[in-house]
Amino acid sequence: MTALTKDLTLRWPEAVPYRGIFGAGLAPHLTVANNEGPATQDAAYDALQTELEPRLPVSCRVESVHLIVWDGARWQDRAAYRLGGDAAAHSVDAP
Numbered sequence: 143m144t145a146l147t148k149d150l151t152l153r154w155p156e157a158v159p160y161r162g163i164f165g166a167g168l169a170p171h172l173t174v175a176n177n178e179g180p181a182t183q184d185a186a187y188d189a190l191q192t193e194l195e196p197r198l199p200v201s202c203r204v205e206s207v208h209l210i211v212w213d214g215a216r217w218q219d220r221a222a223y224r225l226g227g228d229a230a231a232h233s234v235d236a237p
Contacts, residue, residue, distance in 0.1 A: 143170035143204065143207075144169065144170060146207070146225075147159060147168070147170070151166075172200065174190055174194065176190065204225060205224060205225060205226070206222045206223055206224045206225060207222070207223050207225065208220075208221070208222050208223070209221045209222075209223070
């Protein structure tokens with residue numbers, strides 16, 4: 143994933159991951175989110191950390207990556223890219 147991100151950034155330097163906010167060395171990661179509001183989100187994330195931390199690090203095989211875009215109102219899964227053998231992109235049906 144690190145090599146893929148580097149290659150994509152070299153090809154499209156104007157599309158730096160996260161607009162460069164986190165620097166150039168951003169490691170592949172998994173983001174865990176919830177739908178808590180501001181008043182309860184800290185407690186919810188503390189509970190998630192307590193539950194998930196003993197299970198880290200996570201190791202898995204990545205078969206595809208997804209292009210997720212902000213449409214002005216919400217995040218949309220725009221396309222999926224299979225890794226390995228047949229690396230053709232395909233559109234993802236929006237809910």
